[in-house]
Amino acid sequence: MKKATLATLIAAMFVTATAQAQTSPDTLTKVLETKELVVCSPGDYKPFSFDNNGKFEGVDNDLMDKLAQSMGAKVTIVKTTWKTLMDDFTANKCDIAVGGISITLERQQKALFTEPYFINGKTPIVRCENVDKYQTVEQINRPEVRIIANPGGSNEKYARNELSNANLTMNAENLTIFQQVIDKKVDVFVSEAAEAIVKAHEHKGVLCAVNPDKPLKPAQNGWLIHNGDYRFKSYVDQFLHLEKMSGNLDKTINKWLPRD
Known part of the structure; x- marks a missing residue:
């Protein structure tokens, strides 16, 4: 009887784990397969992301291009607003959200953040x-x-x-x-x-x-990652870490942020 109970418990745990795995987002696999990184951004916040007549440019956009290249992908921008940013992101309109987003507890109740990349x-x-x-x-x-x-x-x-x-x-x-x-x-x-x-x-x-x-x-700035998507968060965090270690992050920031 005990063996049967244990077997039933293990089976239930397996089913639960499988269901969670199937429902958890896997952005890294998606981007590697589709060769497209979909990025939400309000595009109105220099020096991070600015919609210059349809061409998004800034610190975050340069970094998104490099992040996409690391996965053999291209970037597609979905323009949003600060008022609708979280709703658009949680509605899965994009894979990642950028643009000078402050890391706040309120936002962390709805999504994950990458490690900070700017103070x-x-x-x-x-x-x-x-x-x-x-x-x-x-x-x-x-x-x-x-x-x-x-x-x-x-x-x-x-x-x-x-x-x-x-x-x-x-x-x-x-x-x-x-x-x-x-x-x-x-x-x-x-x-x-x-x-x-x-x-x-x-x-x-x-x-x-x-x-x-x-x-x-x-405050600190970071990028939004979907809830439960820890594999993609780890990947993006490592990307940022390597950019910092190489000095490329500072070069990208200094390109867009005037110091005089």
Whole structure:
């Protein structure tokens, strides 16, 4: 009787393990077979990923090309938005999601992240004459200060949670926010340090990043991997590790991130 019970238990465990194996994603095998890596990206966040008239370019796009090449595949981009990023990703519209995505606990409840490849953090972007006025959260988080954010991402979350006393304007997209600051329609946009550096470089003498080397809230960037897809996560993590060890990661970042 005990032998029969043990045999039944082992059989049940085998069936369960087999079912899990069949339902768990296996992106690595899929990409190796189809020769295509499908990538979700909002494409509005320099220096990581930017839709330049249909051609996506930036740190993440260069790295995606190299990652795909390592599997003998080509990259196909699926354009998304920060508001729909997680829904599109969890609906399996792509194999991996990139574009300057901050690693957050909220996102990790729905997907895996690769190891971090960039240290970032929330940094104010202001008109240069106002740099001294908006150095701290306390200086920004006031009713008379007009802040702005784009919907759906960590910028909106930070604005609503950490700057709840400020006068918030929501802007439909990320790309046009900076002109709102330049035109004095708002005072402060809190984004990531990397974007603040890029935009200050593009609008030199007009827009300034406030202490991008000391963000208001430090963060790290990573890429989204589907839940349970640990084989692909290990592969991508090793790819990033090799890029770091070789110095190629720094070269790619420095290509797109101005330092002056």
